[in-house]
Amino acid sequence: MPGLNASPPFPTDVPTHPLLVVDYKLIKSGDTDEIDKLWKAATELGFWYLSNHGAEEEVDGMFDMGAETMDLPLEEKMKFEQGDDGLSFGYKARGASATDEYGNLDTVEFINVAKDDALAWPRQVHRAYPSTVNAKMENVIKPFVQKSVEVNTTLMRVLEGKLDLPEGALTQRHTIDEHSGSEARVIKSPPRPGGISEEKVAIGAHTDFGSLSFLHNRLGGLQVLVPGTETWQYVKPIPGHAICNLGDAMTLFSGGILRSNLHRVIPPPKDQGKYERWSLVFFTRPGNPVELRPLTESALIADAVAKAPEGKYQAGSTAAQWFARRIKNQRIKNRAGPETWRASRGMEHNPSAI
Numbered sequence: 001m002p003g004l005n006a007s008p009p010f011p012t013d014v015p016t017h018p019l020l021v022v023d024y025k026l027i028k029s030g031d032t033d034e035i036d037k038l039w040k041a042a043t044e045l046g047f048w049y050l051s052n053h054g055a056e057e058e059v060d061g062m063f064d065m066g067a068e069t070m071d072l073p074l075e076e077k078m079k080f081e082q083g084d085d086g087l088s089f090g091y092k093a094r095g096a097s098a099t100d101e102y103g104n105l106d107t108v109e110f111i112n113v114a115k116d117d118a119l120a121w122p123r124q125v126h127r128a129y130p131s132t133v134n135a136k137m138e139n140v141i142k143p144f145v146q147k148s149v150e151v152n153t154t155l156m157r158v159l160e161g162k163l164d165l166p167e168g169a170l171t172q173r174h175t176i177d178e179h180s181g182s183e184a185r186v187i188k189s190p191p192r193p194g195g196i197s198e199e200k201v202a203i204g205a206h207t208d209f210g211s212l213s214f215l216h217n218r219l220g221g222l223q224v225l226v227p228g229t230e231t232w233q234y235v236k237p238i239p240g241h242a243i244c245n246l247g248d249a250m251t252l253f254s255g256g257i258l259r260s261n262l263h264r265v266i267p268p269p270k271d272q273g274k275y276e277r278w279s280l281v282f283f284t285r286p287g288n289p290v291e292l293r294p295l296t297e298s299a300l301i302a303d304a305v306a307k308a309p310e311g312k313y314q315a316g317s318t319a320a321q322w323f324a325r326r327i328k329n330q331r332i333k334n335r336a337g338p339e340t341w342r343a344s345r346g347m348e349h350n351p352s353a354i
């Protein structure tokens with residue numbers, strides 16, 4: 001991986017927020033203590049480390065694919081740009097999205113590959129991709145997508161049980177076959193040239209748009225805003241550990257019991273900031289036609305909804321509509337003013353929900 005092996009370790013003198021470590025193997029084997037730990041992480045912060053996930057090899061292959069793609073001439077990458085209509089799949093150039101209501105620009109470029117395109121390859125479901133993506137679709141991207149879907153489905157099944165939902169209430173809303181916004185993303189952030197402030201936001205504060213994100217970081221830069229605090233804190237990457245976090249759809253389905261927490265990306269701390277930062281995410285999102293509403297067939301969820309302000313967890317939209325609205329309104333070309341940014345917001349714009 002470019003710049004990764006050579007880069008300095010995460011500094012010891014920077015405050016970090018420790019996440020709970022959830023062991024995927026123990027979760028899979030039904031270990032009740034581990035399941036309780038996952039539940040605690042999912043309801044209190046909505047972020048946790050995942051050890052023993054078994055996807056390291058696929059992750060390395062994806063980083064290579066990302067590096068090859070970002071090395072293409074900009075003109076070539078732009079042929080596959082995600083565009084301004086609310087489609088996420090494809091290439092996103094640096095500065096194509098706002099990071100806040102003032103219209104400051106993001107500093108990252110990334111490539112998003114739809115789960116549906118990877119699994120149907122060589123048939124095209126949503127769109128075409130650069131040659132570097134096509135070349136690795138079968139042997140790298142597809143296995144990574146399959147592994148990620150397996151991990152996220154296992155975690156979701158456990159959360160479904162803890163929410164007292166009937167079997168399948170969550171997993172059937174996220175089947176591997178139904179078309180959805182689920183996608184794999186490789187992100188490249190440039191080194192901090194000539195000392196841009198550490199506070200120069202690379203990806204603005206947001207909650208994730210879908211259900212469950214499976215994230216792989218090498219350098220620092222990811223920060224969370226812990227509930228009840230006002231200072232952003234770094235999440236330190238731990239070798240061999242993924243970072244998992246919940247998105248808005250899970251907050252809506254669970255009537256606020258599950259938490260989709262605010263996070264952002266800034267340049268890596270201290271000496272790490274001199275290096276390129278690479279990250280990889282698989283986003284599991286509900287099937288396109290799935291209604292985003294509380295699943296009140298669980299008494300636990302019905303009770304949480306009854307105690308919340310009326311309609312708070314009724315998105316009034318399908319997963320596909322929610323996702324397109326959020327993407328479209330953060331594109332800088334669509335920006336009319338702060339109202340455009342506000343129109344891109346999800347549960348992070350609902351302070352009592354976060």
Ligand SMILES: O=C(O)CCC(=O)C(=O)O
Nearest residue numbers: 187208217222265279281
């Ligand atoms: O790069 C990271 O560490 C996080 C990326 C992220 O939050 C996102 O793409 O939604």
Ligand SMILES: [Fe+2]
Nearest residue numbers: 206207208263
């Ligand atoms: Fe995110």
